[in-house]
Amino acid sequence: MVQSWLLRGLLGLMWILPLWMDVMSDNCKALHTIKDQLNITLRRRYMKQNFPINYTIQVRYEEVFRLHNISRLRSEEDVKLMHLQGLWLTLAQKGIKKILQVLPEKHPTRRKYLTGLENLFRMYEQYGTLLSPGEEEPDSINDILERLSDTDYQGWRSVTPKSLLDNCYRTMHCLFKECFSTDGNYDYCNILHWRKGKRTTPQPT
Numbered sequence: 009m010v011q012s013w014l015l016r017g018l019l020g021l022m023w024i025l026p027l028w029m030d031v032m033s034d035n036c037k038a039l040h041t042i043k044d045q046l047n048i049t050l051r052r053r054y055m056k057q058n059f060p061i062n063y064t065i066q067v068r069y070e071e072v073f074r075l076h077n078i079s080r081l082r083s084e085e086d087v088k089l090m091h092l093q094g095l096w097l098t099l100a101q102k103g104i105k106k107i108l109q110v111l112p113e114k115h116p117t118r119r120k121y122l123t124g125l126e127n128l129f130r131m132y133e134q135y136g137t138l139l140s141p142g143e144e145e146p147d148s149i150n151d152i153l154e155r156l157s158d159t160d161y162q163g164w165r166s167v168t169p170k171s172l173l174d175n176c177y178r179t180m181h182c183l184f185k186e187c188f189s190t191d192g193n194y195d196y197c198n199i200l201h202w203r204k205g206k207r208t209t210p211q212p213t
Contacts, residue, residue: 055170
């Protein structure tokens with residue numbers, strides 16, 4: 009009886025594993041496309057050089073999603089990796105929309121960069137980063153999502169447009185490490201990895 013149950017389980021795993029690997033492959037391909045568009049050269053050109061010096065926009069505190077936010081949320085027992093990946097996608101899209109809101113229609117950053125990047129994130133949504141049907145978000149994630157739509161929100165802060173995409177790039181590597189590091193030597197979730205001259209492994213391009 010036990011052997012029969014184990015055999016059925018093994019056959020089920022053998023059937024679903026190739027499907028899971030296909031999904032992971034598509035997921036990583038999509039993320040690599042986003043990564044290419046978030047490279048440091050494009051971020052500097054379109055998010056820094058095309059804006060006035062020290063230009064900032066107003067965003068909610070929760071929209072500044074950094075590595076230490078991931079560390080704090082990961083310490084909570086009911087928060088899983090997929091919850092953080094879904095939150096990353098939501099905040100990345102909101103950050104892009106905030107920048108687009110302040111740009112004139114003919115601004116080169118809008119026409120040549122951000123509109124295409126926004127479309128890439130929309131396309132990425134189809135690759136299964138969101139929760140399974142019927143699964144609820146943990147309370148801490150729900151609290152963040154509720155604050156994003158709070159009409160009486162008070163915790164505004166000023167940030168540069170480039171910093172939003174810098175954070176998006178770093179947290180993407182942290183949350184989707186399996187897509188960007190095959191040898192396991194990169195600690196993308198460690199802030200020291202991203203500090204010039206202090207990281208012990210090469211920084212991804």
